[in-house]
Amino acid sequence: MVQQAEMEAAVPAAAERVRDLRREVADPQVVEKAKRRRFSASYKLKILEEVDRNPHRSGAILRREGLYSSHLSAWRKQREEGALRALDKKRGPKGKSAEQVQIEKLAREKARLERELYKANAIIDAQKKLAEILGVDLPKITDPDPDTSE
Numbered sequence: 001m002v003q004q005a006e007m008e009a010a011v012p013a014a015a016e017r018v019r020d021l022r023r024e025v026a027d028p029q030v031v032e033k034a035k036r037r038r039f040s041a042s043y044k045l046k047i048l049e050e051v052d053r054n055p056h057r058s059g060a061i062l063r064r065e066g067l068y069s070s071h072l073s074a075w076r077k078q079r080e081e082g083a084l085r086a087l088d089k090k091r092g093p094k095g096k097s098a099e100q101v102q103i104e105k106l107a108r109e110k111a112r113l114e115r116e117l118y119k120a121n122a123i124i125d126a127q128k129k130l131a132e133i134l135g136v137d138l139p140k141i142t143d144p145d146p147d148t149s150e
Helices: 002-024 041-053 055-065 069-081 083-087 098-134
Strands: none
């Protein structure tokens, strides 16, 4: 009788714990977005060498590393084409050449000078209009370099 009374008292407590655990568990319908795995060329070559040394253990190696046989097929093809040597290079944008840096610097300077010229021309036009309104005769400016005019 004592055991049955203890069991009856324990059942509601266990049921309450189960309910608490269910509240803490995340919604099983929500799936995290899978993250694409990337393998370095040295890792690919290491796995291929290991599988080539132990072809009868390839299944165990694949399970241990979490890989598929299609990985091995693709990596063998890359190795034959010599692509794994090229994969050692880092991805992303390459540094700009000195010539490209100089071109960009000159383009920025040109844009700055064009903005200054626009401002200067606006000031000169305003001065001309003011002089005309006030009736002041401005001296004629001669071009210092006659070859470049028009």
